[in-house]
Amino acid sequence: MDQTVSKDKSDLLRRMNPADFALLAPHLHNRFLDLKVLLETAGEPIRSVCFLESGIASVVARNRPGLDTEVGIIGREGMSGSALVMGADWAPNDCYIQMTSEAVCMDAAPFNDALQRSQTLRPFLLRYVHYLHIQTRSTALSNARAKLEDRLARWLLMCDDRTTGEQILITHEFLAIMLGVRRPGVTIGLQMLEGRGLIRSRRGEITIRDRDGLVSVADGFYGQAEADYGRLFE
Incomplete structure (x- = not known):
């Protein structure tokens, strides 16, 4: 194990049973993940698991090139490779870095071995998988029923939850994919949103000026999944 690896920046590792973390620790290493780095490719084997410490990864469903949309967000609260927890060895969706990230990662083989050796690791991580399902449900409901500005407000709030500071570095190209527009x-x-004084938008950068105002605009489409994460890991 890289001696500088710590569990303090990853919510999942920090909340993990110390004995389970000890099973993973010898195989963990630090990684810096640049923009657009692929963590998973739909239909292909999952080769590694990353516990994010900063930044954001997007889980993206794709029908064909140019027809894709985000179905999930992973930040310091989560991990890539969650299909392994459910016994699958291949990725159902693409997953790539949307905002430069730091992470601690390990290969899939020792991760699967730890799942087999521990009676508590898989049940613990299944709580996170359940949260991802709740988040996806909220995304589907938002995409089907919310106005564009409501969806955008929700997405900015979700990013704000996973980043430090008020600035979100994102291009219009990425936003279009994330929102499916x-x-x-x-x-x-x-x-x-800017006209209402809630954000300031510049090329490749969005600054949140009024978080409470964004929550109001999100109109109930933000908050339930976040509260459920707290319930699952309290």
Whole structure:
């Protein structure tokens, strides 16, 4: 194990049973994950597991090139490779870095071995998998029923939960994929939020000015999944 590896920055590792962390620790190593680094590719074997310490990874469903949308967000509260926890060895979706991240990672083989050796590790991580399902449910409901500015407010709040400071570094191209809309729609949505004094939008950068205002605009589509994460890991 890299001697500088710590569990303090990852919510999952920090909450983990010390005995279970000890099973993983010899195989963990630090990684810096740059923008667009692929952690998983749909339909292909999962080769590693990463516990994020900062930044954001997007779980993206794709029908064909150019027809894709985000179905989940992973930050310091979570991990990539969660399908391994459920006994699958391949990824159902793409997962790539949306905001540069630090993480502690390990290969899939020793991770699977730890799942077999421990009676508590898999049940603990299944709580996180359950949370991902709740988050995906909220995303589906938001995509089907919420207005664009509501969805954008929810997404910005989710990013704010997982980053430090008030600035979110993101391009309109990424936002369009995340929200499943065209880039002009992203521009209109940002202009609406900025006109209400909730954000400041610059090229490749969004600054949150009024978080409570964004919560109001999200109109109930933000908050339930976040509360459920707290319930699962309290």
